[in-house]
Amino acid sequence: xxxxxxxxxxxxxxxxxxxxxxxxxxxxxxxxxxxxxxxxxxxxxxxxxxxxxxxxxxxxxxxxxxxxxxxxxxxxxxxxxxxxxxxxxxxxxxxxxxxxxxxxxxxxxxxxxxxxxxxxxxxxxxxxxxxxxxxxxxxxxxxxxxxxxxxxxxxxxxxxxxxxxxxxxxxxxxxxxxxxxxxxxxxxxxxxxxxxxxxxxxxxxxxxxxxxxxxxxxxxxxxxxxxxxxxxxxxxxxxxxxxxxxxxxxxxxxxxxxxxxxxxxxxxxxxxxxxxxxxxxxxxx
Amino acid sequence: xxxxxxxxxxxxxxxxxxxxxxxxxxxxxxxxxxxxxxxxxxxxxxxxxxxxxxxxxxxxxxxxxxxxxxxxxxxxxxxxxxxxxxxxxxxxxxxxxxxxxxxxxxxxxxxxxxxxxxxxxxxxxxxxxxxxxxxxxxxxxxxxxxxxxxxxxxxxxxxxxxxxxxxxxxxxxxxxxxxxxxxxxxxxxxxxxxxxxxxxxxxxxxxxxxxxxxxxxxxxxxxxxxxxxxxxxxxxxxxxxxxxxxxxxxxxxxxxxxxxxxxxxxxxxxxxxxxxxxxxxxxxxxxxxxxxxxxxxxxxxxxxxxxxxxxxxxxxxxxxxxxxxxxxxxxxxxxxxxxxxxxxxxxxxxxxxxxxxxxxxxxxxxxxxxxxxxxxxxxxxxxxxxxxxxxxxxxxxxxxxxxxxxxxxxxxxxxxxxxxxxxxxxxxxxxxxxxxxxxxxxxxxxxxxxxxxxxxxxxxxxxxxxxxxxxxxxxxxxxxxxxxxxxxxxxxxxxxxxxxxxxxxxxxxxxxxxxxxxxxxxxxxxxxxxxxxxxxxxxxxxxxxxxxxxxxxxxxxxxxxxxxxxxxxxxxxxxxxxxxxxxxxxxxxxxxxxxxxx
Numbered sequence: 086x087x088x089x090x091x092x093x094x095x096x097x098x099x100x101x102x103x104x105x106x107x108x109x110x111x112x113x114x115x116x117x118x119x120x121x122x123x124x125x126x127x128x129x130x131x132x133x134x135x136x137x138x139x140x141x142x143x144x145x146x147x148x149x150x151x152x153x154x155x156x157x158x159x160x161x162x163x164x165x166x167x168x169x170x171x172x173x174x175x176x177x178x179x180x181x182x183x184x185x186x187x188x189x190x191x192x193x194x195x196x197x198x199x200x201x202x203x204x205x206x207x208x209x210x211x212x213x214x215x216x217x218x219x220x221x222x223x224x225x226x227x228x229x230x231x232x233x234x235x236x237x238x239x240x241x242x243x244x245x246x247x248x249x250x251x252x253x254x255x256x257x258x259x260x261x262x263x264x265x266x267x268x269x270x271x272x273x274x275x276x277x278x279x280x281x282x283x284x285x286x287x288x289x290x291x292x293x294x295x296x297x298x299x300x301x302x303x304x305x306x307x308x309x310x311x312x313x314x315x316x317x318x319x320x321x322x323x324x325x326x327x328x329x330x331x332x333x334x335x336x337x338x339x340x341x342x343x344x345x346x347x348x349x350x351x352x353x354x355x356x357x358x359x360x361x362x363x364x365x366x367x368x369x370x
Numbered sequence: 371x372x373x374x375x376x377x378x379x380x381x382x383x384x385x386x387x388x389x390x391x392x393x394x395x396x397x398x399x400x401x402x403x404x405x406x407x408x409x410x411x412x413x414x415x416x417x418x419x420x421x422x423x424x425x426x427x428x429x430x431x432x433x434x435x436x437x438x439x440x441x442x443x444x445x446x447x448x449x450x451x452x453x454x455x456x457x458x459x460x461x462x463x464x465x466x467x468x469x470x471x472x473x474x475x476x477x478x479x480x481x482x483x484x485x486x487x488x489x490x491x492x493x494x495x496x497x498x499x500x501x502x503x504x505x506x507x508x509x510x511x512x513x514x515x516x517x518x519x520x521x522x523x524x525x526x527x528x529x530x531x532x533x534x535x536x537x538x539x540x541x542x543x544x545x546x547x548x549x550x551x552x553x554x555x556x557x558x559x560x561x562x563x564x565x566x567x568x569x570x571x572x573x574x575x576x577x578x579x580x581x582x583x584x585x586x587x588x589x590x591x592x593x594x595x596x597x598x599x600x601x602x603x604x605x606x607x608x609x610x611x612x613x614x615x616x617x618x619x620x621x622x623x624x625x626x627x628x629x630x631x632x633x634x635x636x637x638x639x640x641x642x643x644x645x646x647x648x649x650x651x652x653x654x655x656x657x658x659x660x661x662x663x664x665x666x667x668x669x670x671x672x673x674x675x676x677x678x679x680x681x682x683x684x685x686x687x688x689x690x691x692x693x694x695x696x697x698x699x700x701x702x703x704x705x706x707x708x709x710x711x712x713x714x715x716x717x718x719x720x721x722x723x724x725x726x727x728x729x730x731x732x733x734x735x736x737x738x739x740x741x742x743x744x745x746x747x748x749x750x751x752x753x754x755x756x757x758x759x760x761x762x763x764x765x766x767x768x769x770x771x772x773x774x775x776x777x778x779x780x781x782x783x784x785x786x787x788x789x790x791x792x793x794x795x796x797x798x799x800x801x802x803x804x805x806x807x808x809x810x811x812x813x814x815x816x817x818x819x820x821x822x823x824x825x826x827x828x829x830x831x832x833x834x835x836x837x838x839x840x841x842x843x844x845x846x847x848x849x850x851x852x853x854x855x856x857x858x859x860x861x862x863x864x865x866x867x868x869x870x871x872x873x874x875x876x877x878x879x880x881x882x883x884x885x886x887x888x889x890x891x892x893x894x895x896x897x898x899x900x901x902x903x904x905x906x907x908x909x910x911x912x913x914x915x916x917x918x919x920x921x922x923x924x925x926x927x928x929x930x931x932x933x934x935x936x937x938x939x940x941x942x943x944x945x946x947x948x949x950x951x952x953x954x955x956x957x958x959x960x961x962x963x964x965x966x967x968x
Contacts, residue, residue, distance in 0.1 A: 133686075156377055181720030181742050192388055199385045222392035223715030224748070240794070280786070280805040287793025287803070333785035335716050 112165040114250050115300055119172050122243060126292070132176075138186045139175030145190035146171030153198050166210075167194060169300065173211035176296060177339075178218060180226040189214035189226075200347075203354050207347035209307040216343040219336055228336050229293045240290070247299040256303040262316040263298055264289070266323030274330060285330075288338075297338055307346055309353045318349040407834035414835040415877055418822055419761030422837040422860065422872035430492040431485055433869040436477030438512045438534070441594040446806035449775045450783075451591070452476070454564055455534075456845040456863035457515030457921030461527045463500075464545030469850045469925050471861055472502070472529065473869050474513035478592075480506050482513055482531070483869075487852065501548045502529055502540050509592075511535010511560065515846065515921030519568030519577045521618055523894040532566040532581060532921075534591055541622075554622045561587050562611050568916030569644035570893045570946050571631075571653050571669055576618035577893045577916065582639030582657060583611015597802040601638060602795035605687035607661035609799065610638035615674075632674040637662045641693040643918045644898070645704055648732050651948055653898055656683070658690030658708045664722075668733065682727075682737045683708075688719040692920035696757025696766040698744075698823060699725070700908045706737070709752035709770060709920070713813055716784050717791075720747040721755075721770075746770075746821050746829045751813035754920035758849035758858040762880035762931030764908055765823035769860055771844025771920075775807070776814030783810040815841040818862075842867035846922035851929060856882040856959060858929055863921070881936050881958040885928045887914055890966040891947040898946040899966075901928050903956075904939040908932075932958060 123139065126132040133139055150167035154160060170193045178189055193214030197206040200213070218226045251257050271285035278285075288294060302308070302322060308315050322338070322345045329337035415421045426432070435456040437449075444451050455476025460469050468487035475482050482505055484497035497503035506512045511533040518527040526542035537557045540548040562585035568577045585591065586609065589599045601607035613633050616624035628634065637659035647654045648668065655667040655674060663684045667674035678684020688710040695704045703726045710719040723746055724737035741747040750772035757766040775783070786805035790798055797803050820838045821829035833839070842864035852859045852871070860872040883903070887896035897916040902909060912928045932938065941953040945966050956962060 153381070157374075157381075180718055181747050188388060188392070192385070195381065195385045195388070199382055217389060218392070219715060221389065222396065224396065225392070225718065227713075227716055227718045278805070281803045283793075283797045283800075283803045284786070284790055284805050287790050287797045290794035290797065291792035293792065330785075330789075335785050335788045 112163065114253070116165050116168045116172065118246060118250050119169065119176070119296070119300065122292075122295070123172060123176060132292075138180075138183060139172065141183055142175035142178070142186040142190045143168060143171035145187040146174065146194050149191045149194035153194060157198055166306070170194060170211045170214070173296060173300065174214055177211070177229050177293060178215055178226055179229055182225055185218050185222060185226045189218045192217050202351065203358065205350065205354060206306065207350045209301055209304045209342065209346055212301055212339060212342050212346065216336075216339055219339070228339060229291075243295055247295060251299050251303055254303070254305075256305070256315075258312055259303045259308065259315050259319050260298045263302055263319045263323055266320045267326070270323055270327040274327060277331065294338065297342075302342060307350060309349050314349070314353070318345060321345050321349070403831070406830075406832070409835050411837065414832065414837070415875065418832050418836055419763055419880055420836060420857070420874055420876040422820070422874055424837070424840065424870055425873045426869055426871040429871060430488075430494065431471075431869055431871060433473055433475075433483050433485075433495075435473075435864060435866055435869070436475055436480045437866050438476050438478060438591075440591045443594055443597050444591070444801055446808075447801060447804045449777060449807055450812060451801075453775060453843075453865060454845065454921070455512060455514050456865045456867070457513065458846040458848045458861050458863040458869065459516045459518055459917070459923035460848050460850040460861070460925045461518040461529075461923075462926075463518070463527055463542060465526065466545075468854065469852055469927075471848075471850075471869075472497075472516050472518070473863055474516055474531065474921070475506060476512040476514070478506060478508045478512060480512070482506070482516070491853065500546075501550070502531075505531050505533070505538055514564050515566060517566050517568055517917040517923050518895075519579075519897055519916050520893065520895040521568070521577045521579075522622065523576070523889075525894060527895060530566055530568070530579060532561070532563040534562045534585070535560060537561055537563065537566075537581065551622055555616075555624050557616070557624065558587065558614070558626075560590065561614065562589060562591065564640050564921065565642045565657075566917060567642050567644055568895070568897050569653050569655075570898055571615070571644070571655075572617065573653075573892075573946050573948070574618075575889070575891055575893055575947065576620050577895060577897060578618050579614075579616040579624065580642055580644065580655065581614040581616065582642055583613060583636075584638050584640065584660070586611050586636070598800045600799050600801050600804070601661040602799040604661055604791040604798065605689075607638055608636050610636050610659075610661070612636055613639065613657075631672075632676070633667060635665060635676070637665065640691050641708075641918075641920050643693045643695050643706070644916065645695055645913055646898070646900070647704060648735050650732065653946070656693055656706055658693040660689050660691065661687075662690075663687045664690050664693075664708055677733075681735055682739075683722070683724050688722070691753050692755045694755045694757055694768075694919050695913070695915070696768070697911045698723075698757065698766050698768075699827075700765065700910045701726075702902060702909045702911045704911070704913075707741075707746070707755050707757065707768065709749060709755050711751050711813070712748045713751065713784060716788055718748070721749055721752055723747075744827060744829055745831075746819075749819050750816035753845045754847035754862075754922055756847045756849050756860075756919045756922065756924060758860075758924070759882075759929065759931030760820070760858055760860075760874060760876075761822065762857065762876050762882045762933070763825070764880075764906075764910070764931050764933035764936075765825045766910075767823050768819070768821040768829060769838075769847050769849070770819040770821065771847050771862060771864075772813075772818055773816035773841065773843040774813040775811055776841070776843050777807070777811045778809045779811060779815060781808075781810040782814075783807050783812040787812060814843065817841065818844055838872060840864075840870060842870070845920060847919050848922045848924050849929075850925040851884070851927065854961075856884070856929075879934050881932050881934070883930050883932060883938065883941075883956055883958050884961040885930075885941065885943070886926065886961060886963045887928070887943065887945075888963070888965045889945060889947070890968055891949065892945040892966055895926060896945070896966070897926075900944045901930075902942040902944070903930050903932075904942070905932050905936050927961065
């Protein structure tokens with residue numbers, strides 16, 4: 086009996102361990118997915134001018150993370166996050182020069198250590214690095230703004246995979262809210278400008294948005310904690326993007342996140358500290 | 371201060387420095403450029419060895435290009451669609467030893483011009499008198515460019531006009547007039563072609579013709595069947611016009627053989643050049659495509675094989691506008707310059723300078739893009755480019771025209787352009803989806819680049835300093851010694867702008883030598899013939915071209931700058947027929963007129 090009773094428990098433990106082995110750590114799914122997009126895109130369409138730029142971006146981010154993590158946190162950090170920052174810079178930044186890729190990656194990682202409030206960094210790292218270069222070196226860099234290919238199927242596959250991954254990471258509500266808001270505001274922009282709705286929708290069919298909606302706006306470290314507020318914040322990203330677009334700002338989504346993201350984080354940090362203070366006070370009384 | 375705090379302070383300082391670095395470097399570079407630009411003509415001549423003076427009006431050349439007015443369904447984006455057609459080609463049509471200029475126009479009913487060189491510094495438009503002006507009649511399309519080649523080997527250069535419309539061939543009747551021979555040639559009824567070049571691919575001594583379609587040939591831009599005629603992608607479009615290779619049968623008739631010989635592509639061709647890239651004796655073909663990758667075809671004597679991905683030139687898609695050849699390092703090999711689009715903060719494609727990789731040759735030829743390393747990468751919305759030794763110092767320099775649509779200076783269309791350019795093919799390919807331009811500029815009023823080759827692997831932009839300061843929407847660039855002075859002048863055709871002639875004033879210390887070739891077994895224009903000049907340890911190769919750059923053709927005479935105190939060793943001439951002739955110890959300051967030996 087006891088034997089028969091222990092057998093299922095043992096089997097469950099083994100099964101669970103097996104599942105853990107077969108089921109990849111969530112942290113590695115996103116980098117894996119982006120790498121696949123990159124490789125497929127490059128091997129099919131030559132989306133990169135060469136591997137060296139993306140390589141430099143990734144290596145710079147990883148080296149910066151290793152050094153800064155060791156110095157300021159006293160440990161060797163898991164490199165998945167740095168890898169995502171580096172590869173995002175490598176894909177989203179466009180420049181014939183090599184140095185912007187290194188600089189953007191290093192700035193991305195450094196921003197996590199410099200621009201911190203109460204132990205939390207404010208900007209999505211690659212968003213910060215890319216925007217910094219777009220502001221400061223527009224004569225040398227641009228953001229990815231053109232379609233990778235014409236075939237619909239790769240696009241469909243990327244969207245399906247992206248949705249699955251982001252759903253698995255329990256952040257699909259952020260992506261969905263953003264897309265719904267974007268489409269709504271596209272209609273509004275079309276109404277205001279008189280341009281075709283298709284023209285307003287066109288950007289979201291491009292690869293830049295695929296990375297933006299799946300990986301940049303959903304970054305767990307730089308989004309607020311509650312689901313409701315995540316949706317509200319991302320709605321405001323689309324809202325600010327609306328105004329930027331009406332003012333003909335080419336890199337509107339990146340800048341919108343650059344503006345809204347840290348404000349949301351600061352508000353949350355402030356609210357949390359107030360809540361903590363109130364709790365401490367009530368405990369004291 | 372604790373170690374941790376000190377590290378944080380250092381981190382912040384490094385962070386701020388890194389943020390500031392691009393701005394600081396940019397300001398320093400701008401200050402340096404400003405200082406170079408404002409040095410004055412005398413100092414520029416002394417420093418760079420030449421200055422350019424615009425003399426078109428003073429020379430009696432008063433020509434302004436007109437753009438076409440296409441189907442009204444394109445009205446909202448008309449300036450960007452009707453944005454080509456200013457072409458220029460150099461010819462000595464009457465064999466008087468002085469180069470003349472043919473210029474294309476693109477308004478419906480507008481006239482092309484043939485400026486005859488009057489040898490006294492002035493030019494006279496004789497196009498109407500000779501029958502090559504009125505080629506833009508409504509219903510027949512409008513001119514996009516023209517190339518000259520003696521297709522019947524009678525000693526006089528004939529004229530091919532590529533159009534968005536019916537291609538036209540004119541026979542040169544001994545320099546006295548031109549006869550339209552299009553119908554006999556059996557060219558297609560309608561091709562939306564932006565590039566045409568003469569070359570003798572089969573080396574039978576008769577010039578053949580490559581014609582590259584841009585819009586698909588079933589698109590009549592004046593009477594659209596559908597607004598779905600735009601590129602299906604900004605960088606991967608394959609819905610452009612087909613390509614044609616017309617084999618010259620020798621009796622004024624041409625046979626279309628492109629697909630039979632392996633040239634089967636529908637990318638959006640804007641420029642082509644032909645040359646023996648591999649030293650194989652066969653003439654290969656390079657096509658610069660808008661909205662996509664460039665293509666390179668090696669001819670193996672039977673077939674053209676597309677090898678762009680292998681050689682490295684056909685992998686990363688950009689917006690190829692122009693293709694020019696030049697032996698920029700004096701290694702006896704051609705580099706290929708392809709102009710693309712760069713707009714600050716929006717799209718930085720960078721131009722390509724494809725330099726043959728050391729140690730590769732023949733079918734294993736590989737190229738590296740050294741545009742950034744050699745500082746010829748960023749132009750603007752770049753169009754025509756040509757290599758030529760502007761200061762006769764022995765190194766080929768580079769002239770680049772920039773500027774797309776100059777309209778309202780205070781408003782630009784880039785935001786809307788980038789919005790649609792990133793869209794899926796179903797959106798971008800339909801002109802109806804494109805936002806209206808509403809008088810806005812798109813990369814307008816751009817400065818040109820005159821890149822001086824320093825001989826040490828770098829080019830320096832001296833355009834503003836030497837006087838190339840116009841801001842027109844430049845298209846075609848041609849280099850020619852207009853006044854037989856032993857210097858290269860520059861002729862620029864501008865979209866909806868005047869034809870410019872930059873007279874080159876070169877300081878006399880640097881010497882030159884030139885070669886005018888005439889084929890006998892080879893085609894009489896000697897197109898494809900190469901001269902390899904050896905002097906002072908240098909070796910430079912140039913070829914007679916049947917068209918290069920963007921909608922342009924340089925003079926047929928090959929001009930070599932050879933610097934100070936040149937010790938000329940020899941000039942080796944390789945004819946398309948395969949014959950090789952050598953001139954031992956040619957003299958500086960001479961133009962050699964060489965006829966291929968029988």
